[in-house]
Amino acid sequence: MSTALKAKIAEVFDEPGCDKNQAKSGNERKKGCTKQLKPGAAAGGCAFDGAKIALQPIADAAHLVHGPIACEGNSWDNRHSSSSHSQLYRCGFTTDINEFDVIYGGEKRLFKSIREILEKYDPPAVFVYQTCVTALVGDDIEAVCQRASEKFGKPIIPVNVPGFAGPKNLGNKLGAEALLDYVIGTREPEFTTPCDINIIGDYNLVGELWQVKPLFEALGIRILSCIAGDARYNEVASAHRAKVNMVVCSKSMINIATRMAQRWGIPYFEGSFYGIGDMSDALRQIAELLVQQGAPADLLDRTERLIEVEEARVWKRIAQYRQRLAGKRVLLITGGVKSWSVVAALQECDMEIVGTSVKKSTKEDKEKIQEIMGLKEDDSAHMIDDMTPREMYAMLRDARADIMLSGGRTQFVALKARMPWLDINQERYYPYAGYEGMVELVHQIDRTLSNPMWQQVRIAAPWGA
Numbered sequence: 001m002s003t004a005l006k007a008k009i010a011e012v013f014d015e016p017g018c019d020k021n022q023a024k025s026g027n028e029r030k031k032g033c034t035k036q037l038k039p040g041a042a043a044g045g046c047a048f049d050g051a052k053i054a055l056q057p058i059a060d061a062a063h064l065v066h067g068p069i070a071c072e073g074n075s076w077d078n079r080h081s082s083s084s085h086s087q088l089y090r091c092g093f094t095t096d097i098n099e100f101d102v103i104y105g106g107e108k109r110l111f112k113s114i115r116e117i118l119e120k121y122d123p124p125a126v127f128v129y130q131t132c133v134t135a136l137v138g139d140d141i142e143a144v145c146q147r148a149s150e151k152f153g154k155p156i157i158p159v160n161v162p163g164f165a166g167p168k169n170l171g172n173k174l175g176a177e178a179l180l181d182y183v184i185g186t187r188e189p190e191f192t193t194p195c196d197i198n199i200i201g202d203y204n205l206v207g208e209l210w211q212v213k214p215l216f217e218a219l220g221i222r223i224l225s226c227i228a229g230d231a232r233y234n235e236v237a238s239a240h241r242a243k244v245n246m247v248v249c250s251k252s253m254i255n256i257a258t259r260m261a262q263r264w265g266i267p268y269f270e271g272s273f274y275g276i277g278d279m280s281d282a283l284r285q286i287a288e289l290l291v292q293q294g295a296p297a298d299l300l301d302r303t304e305r306l307i308e309v310e311e312a313r314v315w316k317r318i319a320q321y322r323q324r325l326a327g328k329r330v331l332l333i334t335g336g337v338k339s340w341s342v343v344a345a346l347q348e349c350d351m352e353i354v355g356t357s358v359k360k361s362t363k364e365d366k367e368k369i370q371e372i373m374g375l376k377e378d379d380s381a382h383m384i385d386d387m388t389p390r391e392m393y394a395m396l397r398d399a400r401a402d403i404m405l406s407g408g409r410t411q412f413v414a415l416k417a418r419m420p421w422l423d424i425n426q427e428r429y430y431p432y433a434g435y436e437g438m439v440e441l442v443h444q445i446d447r448t449l450s451n452p453m454w455q456q457v458r459i460a461a462p463w464g465a
């Protein structure tokens, strides 16, 4: 690993916005937050993958992967981030290096690829991603990007995050570092307002940002930049003029918020758009911070009025499902911040959470789950640290749960147990953010539970009766 990359990783691990990190000793901090993987365990994405996930939603930029074609194939559009404008981010650009490039170096090929993209597509910027093989053969993507920027007069941004640097979550942070080093603060917005905000860590999965954007618009709050869902390159470059930052996905891009607070004095808070209560809290916190930053004081009253109207409306719409869903038992297998936000949302519909995974959750996430579910600290029956597919299967087969909400990787466990399953992870096909998203989640749970297919698949086969 290059010295520059090592230094960058050390910088990212010393994160003032992360309480867990700050509680560690200097030596422990250097080791980072990654648990050593067991041989044979699926790693869940490499650092390059994480950086690509974080940056690819910048929709009008070109994203060029310098490496073997499989790296691009592995990471291409695996989050269903939506764009309301350019579709260029969906083009899979790769240098597709071959044996000769491994022997002689792939820098020339990279330079030519950048030129070809600029000539054919004329994007406002090109992000160039390092991968394991090109890092190992010593290709200096930073030097190539600098040369190309000078020659072509466009921002060419190196994202020096090869897969071996660590896991996906570290990749998110290192991708964010590339934005801090090369993008944010390099442009000025056409105009500013006292109610400009940035949303950090939202990737506009299946259009979730569009479910909350109308709420901000109703309050006169402008999303100056969303990093990076549905983003335009120039918006991200001028994000430093926002008055408030909201960090959506817990710790994955907290470094952007902390560095922006240090460099430009922009206050930030961590919030969630999942769940009715959380959505209202997010609106309140944004309004309070904006007023502290000089926005008109009546914003607070207007926010409260909007919350009142929206909450009344959403409860009315959910009420029709509440009767059908009350008492249904849910097994929730997801990770990190999503656990507590989804737990709160489901409890709002009187559903019973029979277990939730806390494998990827931070200490604060676990505390929040305990608080919401009213659990004791060591309640391992409800807060599952690690559940093998066999245990999951047994739980579903014994009908200790009526439905499992999880990611695509565990769907076949539920299907094998002939139990309803709904995808709520990043590969989901329905948006669950904001008030609107809660109605959608409840609607999808209801649809899944009442699908007549389950009765049919549970009937014993004539030859097995």
Ligand code: SF4
Binding pocket: 046, 047, 048, 049, 067, 070, 071, 074, 130, 131, 132, 133, 162, 163, 164
């Ligand atoms: S681990 Fe390396 S080779 Fe594999 S996808 Fe990630 S960057 Fe590419």
